[in-house]
Amino acid sequence: MSTPIIFSTFANDKDDHLDLLKEESSAIKSALVDVARKEYIKIEGEESLDLNELVEILLKYQNQLLIFHYGGHANGTQLRLESGNANAKGLAQLLGEQENLQLVFLNGCSTRGQVDLLLEMGVKAVIATSIPIADPMAKDFAAAFYQALAEKRTLKRAFLFAKGVVESRYENSPSIFINRTLGSLKKQKAERAPELEEEEEEIPWGLYVQEDQAQAIYRWRLPFYRDIGLPSTILSHIRQYVKTNKFLVLALDDMCKFNEDIHHQKWETIGGIDRKIDSSAYLNLVIRNFPWIIGSQIRLLRFEEYIQPSQARLEQLISTYIISSQVVYFIMLSDLWNQISNNASLQQRIQPIQLPQESNLLQYPFLEKALAVFHQMEEADIELFAPELEHFFIELTNEKSNLAKSIQFLEAIRTNDLMTENGASKCEQTEKALTILLKRLAFLSGYSMLAVRDINIDNQRFSALEYELDMGRMNAEAEHGLTIYDDATNRRRTTYSNNRSIILVSTEQKVHRFLNLSPFLMDKNTYKGGELIDPHLFAFEKEGVYHYISIKHGIFTALKNEKGTDILHTNMTDLDFQEGTNITKQEQALDFFEDEFEEEHEFVEEGIPIFAALERQLEQFKSDFARL
Numbered sequence: 001m002s003t004p005i006i007f008s009t010f011a012n013d014k015d016d017h018l019d020l021l022k023e024e025s026s027a028i029k030s031a032l033v034d035v036a037r038k039e040y041i042k043i044e045g046e047e048s049l050d051l052n053e054l055v056e057i058l059l060k061y062q063n064q065l066l067i068f069h070y071g072g073h074a075n076g077t078q079l080r081l082e083s084g085n086a087n088a089k090g091l092a093q094l095l096g097e098q099e100n101l102q103l104v105f106l107n108g109c110s111t112r113g114q115v116d117l118l119l120e121m122g123v124k125a126v127i128a129t130s131i132p133i134a135d136p137m138a139k140d141f142a143a144a145f146y147q148a149l150a151e152k153r154t155l156k157r158a159f160l161f162a163k164g165v166v167e168s169r170y171e172n173s174p175s176i177f178i179n180r181t182l183g184s185l186k187k188q189k190a191e192r193a194p195e196l197e198e199e200e201e202e203i204p205w206g207l208y209v210q211e212d213q214a215q216a217i218y219r220w221r222l223p224f225y226r227d228i229g230l231p232s233t234i235l236s237h238i239r240q241y242v243k244t245n246k247f248l249v250l251a252l253d254d255m256c257k258f259n260e261d262i263h264h265q266k267w268e269t270i271g272g273i274d275r276k277i278d279s280s281a282y283l284n285l286v287i288r289n290f291p292w293i294i295g296s297q298i299r300l301l302r303f304e305e306y307i308q309p310s311q312a313r314l315e316q317l318i319s320t321y322i323i324s325s326q327v328v329y330f331i332m333l334s335d336l337w338n339q340i341s342n343n344a345s346l347q348q349r350i351q352p353i354q355l356p357q358e359s360n361l362l363q364y365p366f367l368e369k370a371l372a373v374f375h376q377m378e379e380a381d382i383e384l385f386a387p388e389l390e391h392f393f394i395e396l397t398n399e400k401s402n403l404a405k406s407i408q409f410l411e412a413i414r415t416n417d418l419m420t421e422n423g424a425s426k427c428e429q430t431e432k433a434l435t436i437l438l439k440r441l442a443f444l445s446g447y448s449m450l451a452v453r454d455i456n457i458d459n460q461r462f463s464a465l466e467y468e469l470d471m472g473r474m475n476a477e478a479e480h481g482l483t484i485y486d487d488a489t490n491r492r493r494t495t496y497s498n499n500r501s502i503i504l505v506s507t508e509q510k511v512h513r514f515l516n517l518s519p520f521l522m523d524k525n526t527y528k529g530g531e532l533i534d535p536h537l538f539a540f541e542k543e544g545v546y547h548y549i550s551i552k553h554g555i556f557t558a559l560k561n562e563k564g565t566d567i568l569h570t571n572m573t574d575l576d577f578q579e580g581t582n583i584t585k586q587e588q589a590l591d592f593f594e595d596e597f598e599e600e601h602e603f604v605e606e607g608i609p610i611f612a613a614l615e616r617q618l619e620q621f622k623s624d625f626a627r628l
Contacts, residue, residue, distance in 0.1 A: 004066040008045035011072035027143035040223045065098045069105040096121025131204040156218035229253035251438040258446035291449040292474040309424035317430045319554030325366035330520035332373040353625040358540045385515045388443035406433035448508040449474040451523040451533045467496040482533035519617040546570045570615035573607025
């Protein structure tokens, strides 16, 4: 299918000029620029269009048109175009023939009269106005609406977001504006039907939809992937020639659909000449484009001890499954927690949630629990931060789906003896099942997971306010690639997020809308100090103490904690990280100068827990979700 198009047109009037039409056009393009860059949509438009040109555009983009946006002078029967007016009846018929058209947005004065015609002709949804609209208000409403759509909000949520922006910004606005109307404001008011007199004077927009499809239309979103994965030639080459982890490499096909940058990563420059990387390096692309929490586990499958079919390989495949499932669960928990924190009434509708314990961690059904959270959010009409998970859970509930069958298989391996007599076959089946899960989680390659340590404000005189975020992206091929940005251009933002946290954002350049994954995911060096990002994953609670595991190893190895560095807990102090703090009593007796330094020893013995902030957050989580 061709790339969907959002088409906008604007028309001014020399006798009744609208100063902000160009600004509205720029604001819409700016809001959608990232979605267009990812090639999920195309933005097309003309700022001055006559009727003949409009007809040609509609024919040219037949069935590609996703949204038609008009800004300018209008009324209930016409839209002002460059060389005259477009009658509502004819325009409705032309737009109704666009099979994939989801929305007509008429951002002019009193366009409500055109709604019935558009709906009768088959247009699914219309945003129109009931009264004259102030020019600045029209611009701000449109900009906020498209900004929300670009952030993957549903049509209904985007409309409500734009409504809220205008309500908050224009609550005490003056009553005289340049208005979008074909006639004078006085005439327009006189012609209004009596039943419209009480209709939303301050917020004049209305969202109108086909009644029999209302719920589906309200939940519609902009596309968040493109149907372009790996070329068929590369897929065939992988299947034929790649011998190790070849099924895992195939996850790259789905990842390319959510992240167009991966296509560019398939090329390298050697001696000034660009050439495609060897397919043996494709697993590197899978590793570095998943968040490191998952990528680190896939990377281990390349190590010599895990390459050949064995119990070690089977364990690491299952470790990748468990940790990937944890990530999904913690995204859902963090999302739900955000929602109930902002809406106290939701707390009474949410079931209690308990954290994993040490005794049940390896058997904890993370995806089953995540699905239960999804159902609770669905029943409470809570929109997901990552809407791709809605498709994930819908498929998971279908017992006949490949995803459901794969999870059932992985669960059977996880909860029983890992190795059987036919080890090679079992490893291959497990890799296939894991690959199906990773393909469904490929959307995570289109998000950025960031470790944010501190935030500084730069408020110089006569300069725009900026924030410098001490942060780094959690994507790499190896641990040494996980660093905090040292280039100021990568640290500067016009907005900010939470600090001392790991956050998930749909685009790194806009951190104002983020999902805080702390305290479930944390960077040890945010609290301990250190240049590299050292991610740890919440593992379990034991006797009121919260434990985290390193992801440098698989979960089975980490839980053994043989070197004493794979498990952290919230009672640890600086002393726990100092050499010599594990001196035995016999060794202490040999210290002939103990009395000489007794005071200093007593002074440093009492340490302050360095993960106290995480403990407070987890206690708050338990408090919010443990009520009965």
